Amino acid sequence: MAAGRELLEEGGPDALSMRRLAGRVGIRAPSIYKHLADKEALEVALIVDGLREFGELCEAAVAGADDPLAALAVAYRSWAVAHPHLYRLINDRPLPRDRLPEGLEARAGAPLVAAAGRDPDRARAAWAFAHGMVMLELTGRFPPGADIGAAWREGVRALASPEAV
Amino acid sequence: MAAGRELLEEGGPDALSMRRLAGRVGIRAPSIYKHLADKEALEVALIVDGLREFGELCEAAVAGADDPLAALAVAYRSWAVAHPHLYRLINDRPLPRDRLPEGLEARAGAPLVAAAGRDPDRARAAWAFAHGMVMLELTGRFPPGADIGAAWREGVRALASPEAV
DNA sequence: GTCTATACCCGGATAGAC
DNA sequence: GTCTATCCGGGTATAGAC
Known part of the structure; x- marks a missing residue:
């Protein structure tokens, strides 16, 4: 499992192959199937691991923050x-x-829902904003000189005030 | 080019192979390389086509709308x-x-920048929101019962009012 | 649990004849 | 411009011996 996560994080989805995973743990590719039903099982395990880790991080970030949404x-x-x-x-x-x-x-989504005042639509809007920011940053879609931090602050500010109409 | 776009739209990125493209236009795979330098050239052409089409759609949507951001x-x-x-x-x-x-x-981004009051950070926040909403909808990441339209309205409302502080 | 051997798919791309 | 033949790489997965 740890080897799988290493492969994914180091080389992206293309690097996460059953052959490479076997190589990483020091066995031949077919032997992997004695431990994992198929590749999907590996991906599911990584998703569970990541979701758990991410959820805990969010809980920790929110705890005791004076501005939960910003945190x-x-x-x-x-x-x-x-x-x-x-x-x-x-x-x-x-x-x-x-x-x-x-x-x-x-559980992973709970901190955000709470920070959005338990309004599911606002929570989803805030999630979409965060997800969009992350994806655009990761794929390098923002123009070269863009101030990504400023865009984050702008979005957080806008989505933080439900009274604003 | 048209065949490439059909393949992509019908079957996703995996369906967009040089072999399939050749098959679609009725020739053998190697003959494709007399028309296209490589696969990247094909992708670039599709991107240009799509970006142009999308930009024109945005210009049309904004023209004469009383709420440009919502439109x-x-x-x-x-x-x-x-x-x-x-x-x-x-x-x-x-x-x-x-x-x-x-x-x-x-040019494709201009209508949004204008609708965001020429504030680049606000435009980027709005873009991220829209991109995030679209991606989460396309990948089925919202929970089954989610009201996606309501989340859109919530986000547009929040990002439409720069005065709200 | 591990191995070798293998089956079966797919992809991008080139050489050289016509 | 098209073809056939081919090279190279990759992948998931199974069979059967040990």
């Missing part, structure tokens, strides 16, 4: 930038919900 | 949902900027 934004961005390939594995493809532990997805 | 949001979402694979080819990977016509990227 969450910082935690969100820093985790995504530190683990871009794992972030994409989790958030840039359909989630295998039926193979995830009960409540894991909800 | 842009509708146009953005509908184009992305109608062409998900082309959208991702354009927005979910690094842009080959050096192979794009001069000014194309800027």
Whole structure:
């Protein structure tokens, strides 16, 4: 499992092959299938691991922060930038919900929902903003000179004030 | 070119192979290389085509709208949902900027910059929100019962009012 | 649990004849 | 411009021996 995460984080999704995984742990490719049913099982395990880690980070970031949404934004961005390939594995493809532990997805999202005043639509808007910021940064889609931090602050400010109409 | 776009839109990036493209236009795979330098040239051509089309749609949506940002949001979402694979080819990977016509990227983004009151940070925040909403919808990452339209309205409302502090 | 050997897919791209 | 033949790489996965 650890080897799989290393491969993914070091080399992206293309580097996460059953052959390479076997090589990394010092056995031949076919032997992997004595430990893992198939590649999807590996991906699911990495998703569960990442989702758990990310959720805990968010909980820690929110705890005792005077501006939960801003704290969450910082935690969100820093985790995504530190683990871009794992972030994409989790958030840039359909989630295998039926193979995830009960409540894991909800727990990872709970801090944001709380920070958004328990308004699910506002929470989703805030999530979309954060996800969009991260994806555009990771793929280098912002123009070269863009001040990404300023855009984050602008979005957090706008989404933090439900009264603003 | 048209065949390439069909392949991409019908079957996603995996369907866009030089072999399939050749098959679609009725020749053998190697003959493709008499028309296209390599696969990247094909992708660049599709990106240019899509960026141009998308930019024109945004200009049309903004023209004469009383709420430009809301109109842009509708146009953005509908184009992305109608062409998900082309959208991702354009927005979910690094842009080959050096192979794009001069000014194309800027023109596609101009309507949003204008709608955001010429504040680049606010424009980028709004773009990130829209991009995040689209990506999360396309990948099915929102929870099953989520009201995606409501989240769009919430985000557009929040990002539309720069005065709100 | 590990191995070798293998089956079966796919991809991008080139050489050289016509 | 098209063809055939081919080279190279990659991948998931199974069979059967040890």
